[in-house]
Amino acid sequence: MFEVDVLVNWRRHEKWFAIVLLLVSAMFFHVRAFVGINIGTHVSNLPPASNVVSMLKLYKITHVRLYDADAQLLKALANSSIEVMVGVTNEEVLKLGKSPSAAAAWINKNVALYIPAINITAIAVGSEVLTSIPNAGPFLIRAMKYLHKALVAANLNLQVKVSTPQSMDVVLTSFPPSTATFNSSLNSTIYPLLQFLKTTKSYYMLNVYPYYGYMKGNGIFPLDYALLRPLSINRRIVDPNTLLHYTNMFDAMLDATYHSIKSLNFSDIPIVVTESGWPWSGGANETYATKKNAEIYVNNLISRVLNGSGPPSEPTNPVNAYVYELFSEDQKPGPMSEKNWGVLLTNGSAIYRLSLISSSVTGSSSVVYCVAKDGADPGKLQSGLNWACGQGGANCSAIQPGQTCFLPDNVVNHASYAYNDYYQKMQGNGGTCDFEGTATLTNTNPSHGSCVYIGSANAGGGNTDGGASVPAPSLSPGPFSSFRSSSSKLKAQLFHFLLSSMLLSASFLL
Known part of the structure; x- marks a missing residue:
């Protein structure tokens, strides 16, 4: 009789349990994509850090990546709720890869000191180290391990992930994506890198630049393919092995990297795009570096990321991306295009129209x-x-x-x-x-x-004079959208609440 009662009660509550489990699954395993922005500092007349943060708030930018651990910017970001990725410079990689104590000191000075006032969620160790300093590979892996060990010691490893941004150059022929593999000469570093990311539940950081892919292609692909513009069915690029259709180079580059990861027998390592953008001005031989193309690409990139889908081979795995970059770094060496990637002038004005960013504002707000x-x-x-x-x-x-x-x-x-x-x-x-x-x-x-x-x-217009109404721009999907959060404390509170509710319900069965 007791067994019958338990069975009846279980069936009575079975639907309720399914709903709770669904909620838990949605909270902890569903990821809503976000768009962030890179902040470089090789800028003439760089505004004070407090002004930079004010611009981020004005444009509703919720995620930023710093190329180092600039103390002034970090202090200004305190209590802003903006999620921050801090960077270890390439010059620091060798030092940290030689000394666990140096890595621990770096964490204490540049991460632990600022938490919880700043929501630091990731550390980008170096920038394209494997292609810019190939011999530094072993030091890179050790630096990442030492930094993670220091995070564990500080009880911050669940909140702060460690990874390293790589360029597409570490991948051999990237098309068709299904045949892509990593450059075998780098496998002695890439294999332990992927092992580290898998073990620590981190993600692969990738810099994606269709601008360079288009320039290197010498007309093989249409410009619209690089700019993420819609292609008609008969113009789409098809992978002959998987028969997957590619409407843009951005997705093809993502899938080439996913296939390269799989070629080394790794799976479930998500990709985060740490850089992507388009130059708005260039030299005489850089004819595709224009404001028009930059405007098209950046707006299409934002729209592409915020639709929440993954590339064709990973359609249910959303991609997060950081636009390159907030201000143009006019002090960087190289061709003219290298100095003109920013989306804002240093006075806060947009360099070109960011219509898709503005579209999340409703009503007549200005x-x-x-x-x-x-x-x-x-x-x-x-x-x-x-x-x-x-x-x-x-x-x-x-x-x-x-x-x-x-x-x-x-x-x-x-x-x-x-x-x-x-x-x-x-x-x-x-x-x-x-x-x-x-x-x-x-x-x-x-x-x-x-x-x-x-x-x-100002939603109602009110007492205004002069000038046209200017929409309040935003790099976020809107005020009611949920973003991926790395706050372990919040997740723990939600988990314990739901778990308590489940246990309370289960007690009724007894």
């Missing part, structure tokens, strides 16, 4: 700023400036002598900056843009040079 009115009484402006920087609590450090917003040195400029800083901070608490009639709201971005004004969304 970015507004609070500035001094034209023709306002200078005496009243000075009084308003004094109040904003004093009792109003505005941060006026940027308009001090020698700072980024000091020039032009006049009361209108200084009052505009102070008014805007006050308004952006206090509007949610009843603060207004009035200052005895000397201030007004505008959609025109008053930023200039390296002086960046922070704006905010």
